[in-house]
Amino acid sequence: MASKVEVPCIKVAILTVSDRCHAKKAEDKSGSKLRQLISENIFFPGQVVHQDCVPDEVNAIKEKLLAWADSKEVDLILTTGGTGFSPRDVTPEATREILDREAPGLNIAMVTSSLEITPLAMLSRPSCGIRGGTLIVNLPGSSKAATECLRFVAGALPHAVDLLQGRMDTVEVTHREMQVAVAMKEVRDKASPLREAPPSVTKPHIHRSNSLVDETQVANRLRKSPFPMISVAAAVDIVLKEADMLNTHVISYKDALGHVLADDVYAKDALPPFPASVKDGYAVVAADGAGNRKVLGHSTAGSKPDFGEVIPGHCIRISTGAPVPKGADAVIEVEQTELVKSADEGRTELEVKILHPPTIGQDIRPVGCDIKANNKVLSAQSWIGPSEVGLLATIGVTKVKVYKKPVVAIVSTGNELVDPGVQLKRGQIRDSNRCMIESLLEQGNFEVIDMGIIKDTPGSILEALTNAMEKADVVVTTGGVSMGEKDLLKQVLQIDLRARIHFGRVFMKPGKPTTFATVNTEIGKKLFFCLPGNPVSAMVTCNLYVVPALRKLSSRLRARNTIIKAKLGFTIDLDPRPEYHRAIVSWVEGDDLPVGETTGVQDSSRLLSTRSANGLLLLPAKTDEQASLPAGHVVDCMIIGRM
Secondary structure: OOOOOOOOOEEEEEEEEOHHHHOOOOOOHHHHHHHHHHHOOOOOOEEEEEEEEEOOOHHHHHHHHHHHHHOOOOOEEEEEOOOOOOOOOOHHHHHHHHOOEEOHHHHHHHHHHHHOOOHHHHHOOOOEEEEOOEEEEEEOOOHHHHHHHHHHHHOOHHHHHHHHHOOHHHHHHHHHHHHHHHHHHHHHHHHOOOOOOOOOOOOOOOOOOOOOOOOOOHHHOOOOOOOOEEOHHHHHHHHHHHOOOOOEEEEEHHHOOOOEEOOOEEOOOOEOOOOEEOOOEEEEOHHHOOEEEEEEEEEOOOOOOOOOOOOOOEEEEEOOOOEOOOOOOEEEEHHHEEEEEEEHHHOEEEEEEEOOOOOOOOOEEOOOOOEOOOOEEEOOOOEOOHHHHHHHHHOOOOEEEEEOOOEEEEEEEOOOEEOOOOOOOOOOEEOOHHHHHHHHHHHOOOEEEEEEEEOOOHHHHHHHHHHHHHHOOEEEEEOOOOOOOOOOHHHHHHHHOOOEEEEOEEOOEOOOOOEEEEEEEOOEEEEEEEEOOOHHHHHHHHHHHHHHHHHHHOOOOOOOOOEEEEEEOOOEEOOOOOEEEEEEEEOOOOOOOOEEEEOOOOOOOOHHHHOOOOEEEEEOOOOOOOOEEOOOOEEEEEEOOOO
């Protein structure tokens, strides 16, 4: 089972060291940028609890560092500025004076990584260390350099803070993840030892993978997955925890379908804005009772009235939705009247007979009976469907603030794959995964980008994932996550993209090698769902993990899939793993529960097993006590289509 340990939020203080910024002669861009990165959880879960600016003076710097570190309210202090060669660059000296212990590894990591960007990094003099339970890190003064140096060490900072704060449960989880990474690296090192590049080799292209795997060393490939097996429930919990709601924007009501409202919506006007007739008939004075009435004119919806006030003994012909004229307090439907007198060969009514006495208010919609002016019509977090779009139009709200919906990039991996329209050659198969997943997600009203098919090489995978990450919030891949020598996705994610792989195996059938990872970037967190290549596995796991995550990113209140009870329409032998059995679910007349009928052979490569399937029957794992389930047995069923 996966650990349920929560990732603690690091309490951060930011200190800008600058004479000019302190004197308000320059803008504190570095401090503002660091605050933005931390507030948006770009590098780690963080919260800025203090921020200040001091001049380049040792005592001023020391005073602020001591106050924050000794308050026991701050986990991490980031300073920016004062680490260079200028006579007034004294931040490292001031920092060292108050440290209990130094942390030179952080200094080395920042300077070494910075040297790959500019040789001038050798002139940087950061000092990092510990005071009490607080970690202090010196960063350069420029916004760009401060951001880069923080990125270089950010991966180690949460673990360092956990150690300082004694959070041993979180420390143990991190150690287990490191052991997985080490195990994978050991296998890669055996497969392809590091070799020094000849002097003529130039700096690699940004999409050149750093993977150390020699794909020709098949015998030395990894033979056991280093990733622990977790349950589906634990996997779903992890996915939803990592899927943060996206930002908001203002759009036209016509484009709002499928979005979630970010603000409450209020009616500008009452509905109806005037007393309106419910039926076609005559507006009358109720006190007149039954009997003959002279017709003064007519009132139709949207037209200018050709009459004055209704007086006793008279009436106005009126249509459904039209304004009820002054003086009238009831409407009598046309079916309850008789024509008495007409003119112009029947074109004009002069007098009618009311057959039944009306009551006051009969068939009249009073002002605001549907919606009162300034009433809240839709609440924030409401999902906008067709009816909600109609409501927005009705109350005249043409612009609404909504949460953005995620953009999803879909990639298929596999040397054997070709597009559907290609004539097959020996060893090739047509790619059905992209169009299937694209249709599944578009059915949920999500925007999808088709990134095509990529080859099973580290460089191709890195280039495709990098491009997808730039264009989308979520990247969905199929294939390349099992134990074959060409299954390279996990290592490219870990080594090249520095992704955090949250899980790499799930106890389920089909879909065991499903992998979920996240990458923190300066423009936000990116979610990676690496689904198995078998079409059925891809479809099932997309429903289980991707669809709920997209709902959560869109700010839907109910992100999880709908689960109902259903009866088995067949007898089935259970599998050692919990199975998600494709089924056609329908109600039988007179039965209290729907019945799930199998779609046939459930092999993960057999796409026919998904045909007409609208449910996944959640079958338990086989045990010594229970090896099969009989027809009529009640199980949970996940709804994935129309019933």
